[in-house]
Amino acid sequence: MRRIVVVEENDSAGHAFASELRQRLPESVAAIVVATEVATGSILRAQPDLLVLGASLAEQVRGETLLRELRAQRPELPVVVFGVYDAAAPAARALKAGATEYIALGPDTDLVATLAPLLRQPAGAGRAFRPPGRASALANLVGRSSTIERVRHLIRTAAGTGAPVLIEGETGTGKEVVARALHALSPRAGGPFLPVNCAAVPDSLAESEFFGHARGAFTGAVQDRPGALTLADRGTLFLDEIEDMPLGLQAKLLRVVQDREVRPVGSTTTRRVDVRLLTASNRELWRMVEAREFRADLFYRLRVCTIRLPALRERREDIPLLVEHFLTRLNEQYGTAFSAPGASVLQPLLEHPWPGNVRELENMLEACVILATGNACTLAEVIHDHATAGPYLTDERTRIMRVLDAHRWNRQRAAAALGISRVTLWRRMERHGIRDPLPSPTRETA
Numbered sequence: 001m002r003r004i005v006v007v008e009e010n011d012s013a014g015h016a017f018a019s020e021l022r023q024r025l026p027e028s029v030a031a032i033v034v035a036t037e038v039a040t041g042s043i044l045r046a047q048p049d050l051l052v053l054g055a056s057l058a059e060q061v062r063g064e065t066l067l068r069e070l071r072a073q074r075p076e077l078p079v080v081v082f083g084v085y086d087a088a089a090p091a092a093r094a095l096k097a098g099a100t101e102y103i104a105l106g107p108d109t110d111l112v113a114t115l116a117p118l119l120r121q122p123a124g125a126g127r128a129f130r131p132p133g134r135a136s137a138l139a140n141l142v143g144r145s146s147t148i149e150r151v152r153h154l155i156r157t158a159a160g161t162g163a164p165v166l167i168e169g170e171t172g173t174g175k176e177v178v179a180r181a182l183h184a185l186s187p188r189a190g191g192p193f194l195p196v197n198c199a200a201v202p203d204s205l206a207e208s209e210f211f212g213h214a215r216g217a218f219t220g221a222v223q224d225r226p227g228a229l230t231l232a233d234r235g236t237l238f239l240d241e242i243e244d245m246p247l248g249l250q251a252k253l254l255r256v257v258q259d260r261e262v263r264p265v266g267s268t269t270t271r272r273v274d275v276r277l278l279t280a281s282n283r284e285l286w287r288m289v290e291a292r293e294f295r296a297d298l299f300y301r302l303r304v305c306t307i308r309l310p311a312l313r314e315r316r317e318d319i320p321l322l323v324e325h326f327l328t329r330l331n332e333q334y335g336t337a338f339s340a341p342g343a344s345v346l347q348p349l350l351e352h353p354w355p356g357n358v359r360e361l362e363n364m365l366e367a368c369v370i371l372a373t374g375n376a377c378t379l380a381e382v383i384h385d386h387a388t389a390g391p392y393l394t395d396e397r398t399r400i401m402r403v404l405d406a407h408r409w410n411r412q413r414a415a416a417a418l419g420i421s422r423v424t425l426w427r428r429m430e431r432h433g434i435r436d437p438l439p440s441p442t443r444e445t446a
Contacts, residue, residue: 004115005046007066008054017052024112040069050115051079053099064097071098080115137184140177142325143318147310151178158305159185164257166302167280169309171420172359175280176240178307183236188276191235196228199244200421206249211256212264221266229262232275241424242279242302243288247295254298277302312354312361319349319361326362330369338369341380348384355399356418363417397432400425409436 004021008014043051051070053063067079081094081102094102138152158165159182167175176195183193201209208218212227228237239245245253256262257277261270279302288294312319324340331337354360364386372379400418407413415425429435 002049003047004050004052005043005048006052006054007043008052014054017054020112021115040066040073043070044073048077051077052115053079053081053094064094067094067097067099137181141174141181142322143315144321145310145315145318147315148318151307151309154305154307155181156185158182158307160187161305162186162276163304164277164279164302165305165307166285167278167307167309168284169280169282170311170357171282171418172357173309173311174358175282175309176238178309179236179238179240179278179280182278183238183276186236186276188235192232193236193238194228194232195238195240197240197421197424199241199424199427202423203246206246207252208265210249211252211262212267214264214266216266218266224264227262227264229256229273229275230264230271233273234275236276236278238278238280240280241282243281243283243285243294244424244427247293250295250298254295254301257298257301312357316350320346322358322361323349323365326365327369330366334369334373336369336373338372338379341383345380345383355396396428397434400428400432400434404434 004018006014006018006021008017053067063081067081070077070079078100079098081099138155141148141152141155143149155178165179165182167178169175179195180193183189196209207213208221208225208227210227210229212225212230213221215221215223256273260272260274262273263270285294285299285303289296289299320340323346327338327340349361356363365383368379368382368386372382400414403417404411404414407417411422411425415422418425420428
């Protein structure tokens with residue numbers, strides 16, 4: 001039996017969560033609620049296989065202190081922090097203090113479902129708290145095609161230079177995988193790697209998220225807070241979907257790139273930062289520069305080195321290896337033992353256009369594993385049914401509509417299926433004029 005220890009400041013919330021764990025995972029979890037005043041030793045005496053830190057505590061200094069103490073005594077212990085909103089600063093602080101994962105809570109977040117995969121690991125296996133070694137840095141960049149081999153070569157070449165790198169590629173091609181490999185192969189591998197999705201940062205909070213703020217800078221700023229640029233000091237800051245960064249913020253980022261100094265909102269002093277900047281875009285930034293939608297001076301600063309990731313349809317010969325790679329991971333996650341399907345089953349996958357690229361393939365395989373588990377049908381039959389269900393839609397607006405319909409316009413689930421954030425989905429819906437046809441009382445939210 002695997003044991004979860006829930007550390008929650010709100011006692012009723014902690015007990016409610018523990019009760020839900022017992023009901024939904026009765027054979028694999030013994031849930032315990034520990035008051036926040038209890039010492040670290042008392043928590044460890046409960047012999048946890050997984051530690052959960054509640055949202056109400058995660059933002060406090062004592063929560064970070066507790067994390068550091070626990071990490072020092074149990075470095076292999078998986079620690080999950082639930083945050084109250086999706087933002088870079090609290091996630092970075094939690095990860096820096098020793099959390100294994102930071103999960104932003106939303107109205108549709110299934111807390112138990114997010115923990116279940118961690119409980120399927122062997123006891124004491126731990127998660128990726130330590131920086132990956134050089135040998136495993138490229139392990140997730142799967143394939144033997146000439147295009148992917150060139151990407152590996154560019155990563156090895158650029159990793160040690162310290163120069164800014166612009167990673168280009170369609171949604172779902174693995175741009176963050178490349179960014180993490182660049183960091184792991186660089187002299188900064190021992191420092192923080194902080195990914196920030198620019199599309200997910202609200203415009204009203206953007207300056208504070210990136211540059212930090214001083215106490216009293218605005219209503220609600222009750223203490224000094226470092227921004228992403230400071231939190232990534234002596235490490236790597238990865239800005240995904242850089243094309244969605246507001247123009248005004250682009251100018252301020254350019255000054256940081258040039259001067260290596262950060263001035264928090266409301267502060268009169270600056271701080272030196274040593275950050276390597278990696279950026280990614282699923283659009284052609286030079287076209288945005290021509291349209292005056294992106295600053296030319298910042299563009300040229302960011303693309304000192306450029307790595308273009310091929311779409312999956314451009315490297316179809318890698319699909320069998322990717323299927324095998326993802327099935328291995330899914331078998332570990334779900335406790336299954338499915339083998340890679342034969343050539344006849346893979347043929348429809350080789351012919352599919354994969355508008356969602358590698359991420360779409362991974363999501364499809366996960367759905368097939370879940371459907372095949374415990375059913376009379378084989379994994380090969382489920383994959384075949386998925387692959388031959390009907391014509392695939394490559395137009396972005398039509399695809400978004402199809403996924404939203406499939407999930408009864410639940411945006412959280414639709415965004416996950418598309419491999420994008422809810423904010424990115426909302427912006428694309430606005431761009432294409434997509435409106436929810438379901439009245440609020442009938443929309444599925446659970």
